[in-house]
Structures are given as C-alpha cells and as structure tokens.
Amino acid sequence: MTVRRQPNPNSESVDNYLKAILALGGPEENRVASNALAQRLGVAPASVTNMLQKLAAGLPPLVEYERHRGVLLSDAGKRRALEVVRHHRLIETFLYEVLNYPIEEVHEEAERLEHFISERFEERIEAKLGYPKMDPHGHCIPAMDGRMPKENSVPLTHVVRKATVVVDSISDRDAAIVKLLRTTGIVPGAQLRVRGRHADGGHDVSIGSSVKVYHLSPEAADAVKIHPPP
C-alpha cells in the first residue's frame, strides 16, 4: 500500500520561491516572470517552472500559475511569504540589537535561520526587542497576522534632478554596499542632498548639512530607498 503524499510545503526552497515572488511582485503584486525568479534565485529557468507547477498543485495552492503568463501568490502563499519575511526581519533586528552583529552581517545569517525558527523563538525575540516595527535597515516588520504598512519607497536611482530626500531603507542583499552606506552615514532617516547624476546611473550626494560629496555607484544608489518625493 503506497501512501501518496502532498508536495511538501515546508521546505527552505519553497520559502525562498515565495519570498522572491513577493519581492519581485512589488507592492502592486504584479505577476512575476519565471526568468526573473530564476535569476533572483540563482537557478535554471526550467527549475522555476517545475517548482511553480508544484506550488500551484499543492493543497492549499501557494501560487496562481498560468503557463507563459507568470505567477502570483495565493492567499496562503502570501501568508507564508510574509511569515518568512517577518522571521527574517525579526532575526536581523535581534542579531543587530542583542548580539551586536555588524550591520552588514545580519542579512546572511537571517537568510539561513529564517526557515528554521519556531513560533516560540519568533515570539520571544520579538518580546525581547520590545515589539519593534522596523528592522535595522529600515524595513517594516510584518505583524503576526501578516499585516504590514504598504511600502512606497523608491530607489535613489529614480531621482533624476537635484533634490533633497530622506532615506527610507537600505537593501540588505549586498553586504559590501550595506557596509559602505553605513560608513558613509547613509542610514534610514538620514537627509540626502542629490548633487548630480552620472551617465552610468551613479549619483553624487551629500549627507545632512555636510558639504562633503560622495559618489555612489549605480548599484549602491539602487540599494538606497527614499521616501517618495511629493
């Protein structure tokens, strides 16, 4: 007698697919293309198709998937994705605040641990931290029920003329950039004067009232998210 199993919805891989779909879909929750997922996850496009079919066939389905038209998170998928994001951001905050990690190291550790902590761990570090609303990069931490203020920040690369803006958050995916920005003083809440823009997409900026001008590479500028200009 063979027991037929549902595709296991509790794996690290599944978590990562769901998180990537959430991130790439953006606040508008657009359909996400297989290729974009493949690139973000560092796997072959064929692997993505394969996984999406499994996720769509699960009980409950975690995504809505139509061949050639990209993928959307289902309610269950979104719930799980936000749960993982919540884990990630609570862990980052915990590593930074309680264990005194350097800011540029929190992401990698959180990326590993987010899949394995229990509800109890989640609850206990949240309490220890005093129920924080933000992680150290300036990202909102989803509530236990998955609710989270809508994100409306834009990358600094979208600022095309001289302007004064306020840093909302920093993308944590590249440790070297996180470290550079931290050292430069470009942190959530900082005021930034955009002095000019290079052909390559880089920016010249000053911080606060300082006259010193820093040049940011296109990648660094893209990692800086600012409050939307009026």
Add this chain to the structure above:
Amino acid sequence: MTVRRQPNPNSESVDNYLKAILALGGPEENRVASNALAQRLGVAPASVTNMLQKLAAGLPPLVEYERHRGVLLSDAGKRRALEVVRHHRLIETFLYEVLNYPIEEVHEEAERLEHFISERFEERIEAKLGYPKMDPHGHCIPAMDGRMPKENSVPLTHVVRKATVVVDSISDRDAAIVKLLRTTGIVPGAQLRVRGRHADGGHDVSIGSSVKVYHLSPEAADAVKIHPPP
C-alpha cells in the same frame, strides 16, 4: 563534461549521524552498531549502512567503517560532532538564559538550529552568556577546539541499593521527563536519597533533606545522571 562531486559533508543528516555515533560510542568511544544508529535516528538499518559508506568514502573520511563491525568517528568526524554538540549546548543555554524558554522546550529548538548557525553566531552567544561551561541540563559545553572534560556520570538506574547521590545532569531528549524532573526538584547539583528500587527498574527517591518520597519511572530514572559513587 560531468563534474564528480564529493559527498556533501555539510548536511543536517550528516551532523545527526556523527552526533549519534559520538553519543552511542560513549566516553570510551566504542564501535557503534548500525542497528543502534538506525533506532536512535529513526531510520531503516539500510539507510544507515548507506550513509556510513558515504561518510567513510568522503575526503576527509568522517568515520572508520568496516562491514559488519560497526563504526568509529575519525578525527575529522569527531571534530565535527563536537562542534555540533557545542552548538546544541550553547543554543540551549542561550534559549534558557536569554530568551527565558521553559527548560523542557530548549532541546527541540536547539536540535533544529544547531545545524545552521554560523561561527559568528556561536561566538556571540557564547560571549553574551559569559563563556558558560555548562548547559542548563548540566552537560559540559565543548570548547571551540573540541576539548571537553571526560564524562563520567552514570544513570540513576545503575544505583541498586540505598544511597545518597548528587545529580550530575539530566538527559534532555524527552521533554515530558525534563519537565517532570524540573518540577520535582531533580536538577543538576541536587542531592538525592535513593530509598528503594522497583522490579520494573523505577526508583523511589527523596530530594535534599525532604522526607517526601517520589517514584520515578524507569525512563525518568534513566534520564537522571549522577556523579559516580566512590
């Protein structure tokens, strides 16, 4: 062109096999039988044979394995096993001391997380805890280089006549027993008077100078490790 890979020595499974061999081999580092491993790990004996062959074939080999004669840890295997035990015990201590986990819940969480924490995490929680020598169950925490005082405690079940003994440590593998013992006051360092022994292997004991007598099931008595009698 096919790239031939070494068996991956970094997996959760491998960790668990090495830990089990370390535990079952005891302080004398006896050869461990496949069946014993299978039972402890909850897998089929065939799976054990399979894994042992891979572990022995790795570079470096993690075990010394001869068909039908059981298995021993190699130096590299012992190093890794002690590293995982160190992780486990540091995490347990951390959960108990810093996150105020109930004692009976630390084991399960540590069992999951021990495979995924980085060197940095290990180092930081150790520092936060003030370089503890013991976990909350009374087990020694191996040093970073793998050194650890030799264990010489014996289970309470080995005490066959009336005697007064001191609790060394508590096995953490069964949460219900851990909770029971904690509630009863049977904790590392406690003095125990063994009043009598039942045919089934259970014990009647009193704690400290109290006259109250508790009956311990064979399983509970086996989970209590005491300092060796003189």
Add this chain to the structure above:
DNA sequence: CATCGATCTTAGGCGTACCTAATACTTAGG
C-alpha cells in the same frame, strides 16, 4: 561444528530540487 535467529548489506525505488538540451510559445519588428 552446523544451524537458526539476529544483524547487516545489497538491490532496486521514490520524492525533492536541481541540471542541460530540445521544443514550444509569445511578441516585437519588418
């Protein structure tokens, strides 16, 4: 010292998550 029962190993399979190569679909340009 032969045999039986326990223990261990081999053989053959499965599910997951990945891969490459070949094929199919979509869509933008001519």
Add this chain to the structure above:
DNA sequence: CCTAAGTATTAGGTACGCCTAAGATCGATG
C-alpha cells in the same frame, strides 16, 4: 501578418536521503 528573438516549458537525467525486500554474514547454541 509573419517570423525571429527571447522567454518558457517539456523531457530526461543527477545527487541526496530515505524506503522495502531479499540475500549475506555473524555468533550463540544444540
């Protein structure tokens, strides 16, 4: 509106860690 380029899917294969069933080995006992 048709086709080429780009994107996506199918087909077939791998490594890992597990399984069951069948066969080999060991060792205690008659």
